[in-house]
Amino acid sequence: MYFHYLFCLWIPLSFSVSETHNPCHKICFCTEGAMFVNCSGVNVSSDLIFPPETEHLDLSNSQLHSVPSKGLRSLWKLRVLLLSDNYIRRVEERAFISLERLHKLDIGRNEISFLGNSFSLGLVTLYELTLAYNRLQELQYKNFKHFESLQKLNLQNNNISLIETGAFRSLTCLRQLCLQNNHLHNLNNGDFSMLQHLEVLNLEGNRIKTIGPGVFTSLSSLTILNLVHNQIEHIRFKTLLSLQTSGTHILLSDNPWFCDCDLQRVFAKLHSVRRLILDDYHNVTCMEPHILRNRPLSSVDTQLCIAETVTVLVITFTVFVTVVAAIVMAERNRKKRTGKHWSEDSKVSYDAHN
Numbered sequence: 053m054y055f056h057y058l059f060c061l062w063i064p065l066s067f068s069v070s071e072t073h074n075p076c077h078k079i080c081f082c083t084e085g086a087m088f089v090n091c092s093g094v095n096v097s098s099d100l101i102f103p104p105e106t107e108h109l110d111l112s113n114s115q116l117h118s119v120p121s122k123g124l125r126s127l128w129k130l131r132v133l134l135l136s137d138n139y140i141r142r143v144e145e146r147a148f149i150s151l152e153r154l155h156k157l158d159i160g161r162n163e164i165s166f167l168g169n170s171f172s173l174g175l176v177t178l179y180e181l182t183l184a185y186n187r188l189q190e191l192q193y194k195n196f197k198h199f200e201s202l203q204k205l206n207l208q209n210n211n212i213s214l215i216e217t218g219a220f221r222s223l224t225c226l227r228q229l230c231l232q233n234n235h236l237h238n239l240n241n242g243d244f245s246m247l248q249h250l251e252v253l254n255l256e257g258n259r260i261k262t263i264g265p266g267v268f269t270s271l272s273s274l275t276i277l278n279l280v281h282n283q284i285e286h287i288r289f290k291t292l293l294s295l296q297t298s299g300t301h302i303l304l305s306d307n308p309w310f311c312d313c314d315l316q317r318v319f320a321k322l323h324s325v326r327r328l329i330l331d332d333y334h335n336v337t338c339m340e341p342h343i344l345r346n347r348p349l350s351s352v353d354t355q356l357c358i359a360e361t362v363t364v365l366v367i368t369f370t371v372f373v374t375v376v377a378a379i380v381m382a383e384r385n386r387k388k389r390t391g392k393h394w395s396e397d398s399k400v401s402y403d404a405h406n
Contacts, residue, residue, distance in 0.1 A: 087105055088108045092111070096120075100123045102127060104129070106129065109132065112135065115138065115139065116138040117140060117141070128150065128153065131156070133154060133156070138162050139162065142164060142165075143159070148173070151174055151175060152175075153177055155178065155179040156180045157181050158182040159183055159186075161186075162185075166190070167195040169194045171196075174198070175198060178201060179203050183206065189211045190215075191212060193221060196222055200225065204226075205228065209233045212236060213236060229247070232257045237259050241269075250271050254276075255277075256281050263287060263291055265288055269294045274295055277300065279302070292328060293328075302328060304330065309336060310338075
């Protein structure tokens with residue numbers, strides 16, 4: 053069987069439609085009954101017609117420049133389709149419309165820059181979708197409209213900088229969303245609306261600086277939130293308090309934190325919320341002010357508000373002294389205008405008592 057697979061690699065790179073009507077005969081490895089068809093690593097033609105009994109089709113690393121939609125039309129039983137490590141730039145309209153039983157689609161490591169309006173059409177039973185390592189720049193609702201059963205969505209290592217408000221609202225069964233290593237700058241309210249079953253949200257390695265106060269409100273099942281390696285300087289306490297799941301793990305290290313009393317108060321409050329777990333708190337380091345650069349927040353957090361309190365007390369005392377001095381000077385000036393020294397009233401008062 054292994055020898056047969058190696059032999060297939062020597063077949064010429066192009067075939068006529070008649071020769072490749074059934075790829076199991078010449079270029080791909082197939083199990084008995086053709087339920088499993090493996091064409092990985094073989095330079096196949098996009099005109100191949102696959103056996104209708106196929107349930108698992110591997111076309112990874114096959115030099116494809118487009119989705120072989122013609123060959124997929126008759127695969128009513130297909131459950132797994134692997135198209136990774138090719139040169140696909142776009143997915144044709146309605147390319148997967150006949151794959152109503154498909155559970156897993158891997159189209160990662162290609163050159164896809166956008167998803168068409170009908171990308172999700174026909175994929176109502178899809179459970180897992182991988183679009184990692186492509187060139188996607190924007191996510192829109194129309195791209196995911198028909199993914200009613202989707203539970204795992206991997207979009208890591210793209211160029212995504214914009215998420216349309218409500219882009220994921222049809223993904224009501226989604227449990228894992230991987231968005232690490234993209235170009236996101238902001239998280240806005242509504243970006244993750246309707247994802248009440250989401251358990252894992254990975255946003256590591258973006259450029260996130262601002263986070264809307266209600267962006268996580270709808271994530272009532274979230275257990276892991278990864279915000280490592282972004283551009284976050286401050287974060288509101290209420291932003292994370294909106295996470296209601298018991299035992300939510302939050303990762304916040306490797307961000308340029310501005311360590312001041314406000315930040316210390318935020319983390320102190322977070323530590324007091326039992327359902328929130330700051331797994332990497334001891335790896336959270338300060339970027340500013342410069343005097344605290346690269347210092348762990350945990351080593352200075354109790355000092356931040358003390359310093360601020362001392363500053364406030366000094367300012368308060370200075371203001372108090374200034375006010376008292378102003379009152380004394382005003383009284384002196386008043387006495388001078390009346391021709392009496394300011395102490396004369398005190399002398400008269402003393403004589404009267406005696």
